[in-house]
Amino acid sequence: MLRLPVKKLKQGMILAQSIFNQRGASYLVKGQPITKGYIKQLEKVGIPTVTVTTSDPDFQLLPPDDIVAEETRANAIKHVYHAFQTTEQDGHLDVDMMEDVAEKIIFDLIDRKANLVQLTDIRLHDTYTFGHSVNVAILSSMLGMLCHYTKKDLQILTLGALLHDLGKIAIPEEILTKNTGLTDEEFAVIKAHPLRGAQRIHEMENMLPHTALLSAIASEHHEHIDGSGYPRGLKDEEIHRYAKIVAIADV
Ligand SMILES: [Fe+2]
Ligand SMILES: [Fe+2]
Structure with missing residues (x-):
């Protein structure tokens, strides 16, 4: 299996991992041979890299099983998309559903005996916030397992x-997807997202358990142990251990 920039793809290579759109629907399905048309399409929608296998005997690559089931990933993206929309619209979150999503990720990781070698495959930049959130949840969950977290801790960490x-969700799309240098004002808008997220989570206090921990993760996931992070420049022990794990998983 190879992760290649879209520019380097060649016709006849086989897609090794499905590509999902922001609602969790398959955009291209794993196992599909790459065509010139697909390459053009991928470039057009701004997907930077894809994972492929090739029949070239020099590589002898087999498509690996994804670290979680495709259905789990697609469902998770769909529900995260939905959750972000509803919390923004009316402050409501389907807590049971989100807990199920976290549970299913943990279950798949345990069931598939995911190993650390596969970590590199999911430390991927995802074009969309929702796919990214799911990647970060999968990776955080694996790191939590390596730290021997209890099932309950894993649930909270993954959620x-x-x-x-x-x-x-409140950041305008044009700022989120801007490739060139951000202005100071735009960077300030981006830097506001940890506290904004934490605030949203606090507001759901009566429907969502463990809001203190969940909002610590949201507010501190861009802090660095040397104090160079944002928004508060917290250091070392001032940063919650769950937030440190999510920061490692967040790329
Ligand atoms: Fe972030
Ligand atoms: Fe992130």
Whole structure:
């Protein structure tokens, strides 16, 4: 399996991981041979890299199983998308559904005996916030397992990771997707997302358990242990351990 920039794709390579759109629907399905048309399409929608296998005997690559089931990932993206929309619209979150999503991720990781070698495959930039949130949740959950977290801790950590960028929903799309240098004002808008997300989570206090922990993850996931992060420049022990894990998983 190879992760290649879209520019380097060649016809006849086989897609090794499905590509999802922001609502969790498959955009291109794993196993599909790459065509010139697909390459053009991928460039057009701004997907930077894709994972492929090739029949070239020099590589002898087999498509690996994804670290969680495709259905789990697609469902998770769909529900995170929905959750971000509803919390923005009317402050409501389907808590049971989000807990199920976290649970299913943990279950798949345990069931598939995910190993650390696969970590590199999911530390990917995802074009969309929702796919990104799911990647960060999967990776956080794996890191939590390596730290021997209890099932309950894993649940909170995974849910917190799914919601860590909740505050991004309020950032205008043109700022989020801007490739060139951001102005000071635009950067200030981006820097506001951790606290905005934490605030949204606080507002759901009566429907969402463990809001203190979940909002700590949201508010502190861009802090760095040397104090160089934002928004508060917290250091070392001032940053919650769950937020540190999500920060590692957040790329
Ligand atoms: Fe973030
Ligand atoms: Fe993030």
